[in-house]
Amino acid sequence: MRRPIVYYMLTQRGTWWPPEVSSHYAKELSRFGSVVYFRQGSEREEAFRQTFRHLELLRHVIADPSPEELADTEYYFLSAKHEPGIWADQASSVLDLSAACDGNGEVDCRRGAKVVRPVVHAARKSKALDIAAIPGINPPRLHLLSARARDLLSSLGATGCSITPALDKSTGALSTTRFQLHVTQPVSAPPDSGKVLRIIDECPRCGAVLAGHLESLPVFKRDEMAKTDFQYFDAYRTSNRGEIKLVNEIPLVSGRVMKALVASGMSGLRDYLTEPPIRFGVAEIT
């Protein structure tokens, strides 16, 4: 694993770190305070573990590769920023919801929705990101691309996706500057995530999970992944609840495409996590 980070989180609902954690481990506390993190094997971690062994903690190890190491990893989680000028309320005009879960009107599930019309964009050129997430249209996962990002993906021959023009708000015609990236290739089986420790929120109709705690980060099996540059998954395999479905489709991108996006200085890629701070989210594969 590349430059592993170890992080700890509290598992019990409604509990918070004792004051000694914020006073002694302020540097290691994540931005929103939900985890305490260390470089794996550091003395500080050992001291922390000894001092707080009475707390019920979940310990995870996660890779934290540098930009130079990007091509050494097969797949990353694709994570992009929202761009100003793309609205969250486009879902009803862009999606076909006829086969989608309505969450009994209690939660915004939409599992099974399909993108059938182009997204409208009105972002000023100066604000446009090369790759941007579209808020509110979820599922399925879609991104907007600049012409530059579209050209890069075409020149790489990126697979597992399709790229179509978005709709330009000012002309009402298909855009020549903004494109949408659809990740079309699913993995053939969901990744393993150990035990479900706690479900925080789930869809009352289809059972898809909106939030919960899993024992481990997802681990994919190599022969259950596609060979394409882009692919997505929408479930976890667990040891105590079988397969659990997710409301979101989570896209992955190959190391070679990620490296090219970063090396060309494409804007819009978002840090994978703030808790702990991880810039590039490695998909673990066995």
Ligand SMILES: [Zn+2]
């Ligand atoms: Zn549902």
